[in-house]
Amino acid sequence: MSLEGLRVMGIDPGLTRCGLSVVQAGRGRQIIPVAVGVVRTPSTAELAERLLRLSRAVGEWIDDYQPDVIAMERIFERGNVSTVMHTAHAVGVMVLAAAERGIPVHMYTPSEVKKAISGNGRADKKQMTAMITRILGLSEAPKPADAADALAIAVCHCWRAPLIARTNQLTMKAANQ
Amino acid sequence: MSLEGLRVMGIDPGLTRCGLSVVQAGRGRQIIPVAVGVVRTPSTAELAERLLRLSRAVGEWIDDYQPDVIAMERIFERGNVSTVMHTAHAVGVMVLAAAERGIPVHMYTPSEVKKAISGNGRADKKQMTAMITRILGLSEAPKPADAADALAIAVCHCWRAPLIARTNQLTMKAANQ
Numbered sequence: 248m249s250l251e252g253l254r255v256m257g258i259d260p261g262l263t264r265c266g267l268s269v270v271q272a273g274r275g276r277q278i279i280p281v282a283v284g285v286v287r288t289p290s291t292a293e294l295a296e297r298l299l300r301l302s303r304a305v306g307e308w309i310d311d312y313q314p315d316v317i318a319m320e321r322i323f324e325r326g327n328v329s330t331v332m333h334t335a336h337a338v339g340v341m342v343l344a345a346a347e348r349g350i351p352v353h354m355y356t357p358s359e360v361k362k363a364i365s366g367n368g369r370a371d372k373k374q375m376t377a378m379i380t381r382i383l384g385l386s387e388a389p390k391p392a393d394a395a396d397a398l399a400i401a402v403c404h405c406w407r408a409p410l411i412a413r414t415n416q417l418t419m420k421a422a423n424q
Numbered sequence: 425m426s427l428e429g430l431r432v433m434g435i436d437p438g439l440t441r442c443g444l445s446v447v448q449a450g451r452g453r454q455i456i457p458v459a460v461g462v463v464r465t466p467s468t469a470e471l472a473e474r475l476l477r478l479s480r481a482v483g484e485w486i487d488d489y490q491p492d493v494i495a496m497e498r499i500f501e502r503g504n505v506s507t508v509m510h511t512a513h514a515v516g517v518m519v520l521a522a523a524e525r526g527i528p529v530h531m532y533t534p535s536e537v538k539k540a541i542s543g544n545g546r547a548d549k550k551q552m553t554a555m556i557t558r559i560l561g562l563s564e565a566p567k568p569a570d571a572a573d574a575l576a577i578a579v580c581h582c583w584r585a586p587l588i589a590r591t592n593q594l595t596m597k598a599a600n601q
Contacts, residue, residue: 295523302520322509335509339516343479346472
């Protein structure tokens, strides 16, 4: 099953910094980078204002690049409580932006992304950045780190999508037998 | 400082059940109930679909009742991880709905709400329901529990708002001296 032409938006969610990327599946395992960037909202602003800015920025990216699907990093209840909550609010707003436009969202854990990209679920940031630079044929490493992460999530989905599609087909076949 | 006529929407956030209320400040400490209800989204549906439904329902409440301000319960990273994350996503979506309409949001912790309503930050559900029923002059207790909680949050803001306004005035006065 080929997914050539599939356009995937990758999101590394955050309220202070949110990494965004768009890639397109080529032939075989080839992936073409389309866009990458980081949306920032000032930590001095009120939560409502920050969520509004993020929602508008992500909505504009979706409208501009028209992805077929959005891949997002699944967050865990780890680390600083307030940061986790802010990130969870941001995820809610971005999943809503996708739903309002009828675009499906897939979530991947950090280790799923690392494994898909580098073969190692515990790869460090440096290894991941090197792999992403090579996979996408970039002349230099994407910066900042959030941008590289957003690309990694999108690539992860491109490579997992055929498997997900195949599994769905088999499930439907089994259900129809 | 009188806030007579101030219309407050109270939200007890949740994705499976979200309590909503609208009250209006009367003379002195009098408060008039306007509306109360619960929005439910099916736990069998996808997160995106659930957030979309919640966002639309809360948006309709805001547009129908035109509150001056929204009071929401502040959530903590306690209890079941998945429930907390779902609630945090729901909060993000509802704060966004308020921000998109230019309505300010105030957050209160559960103990702040309990203290404002019953004088006791550790009041139990039964005590809180009895107090809310009496304060609003209802003929019977509001049901379900999420509805009563949403009313309590709105009443809490009505009684705290004059103090908040006074504090802001004093802060501005001090800054201008």
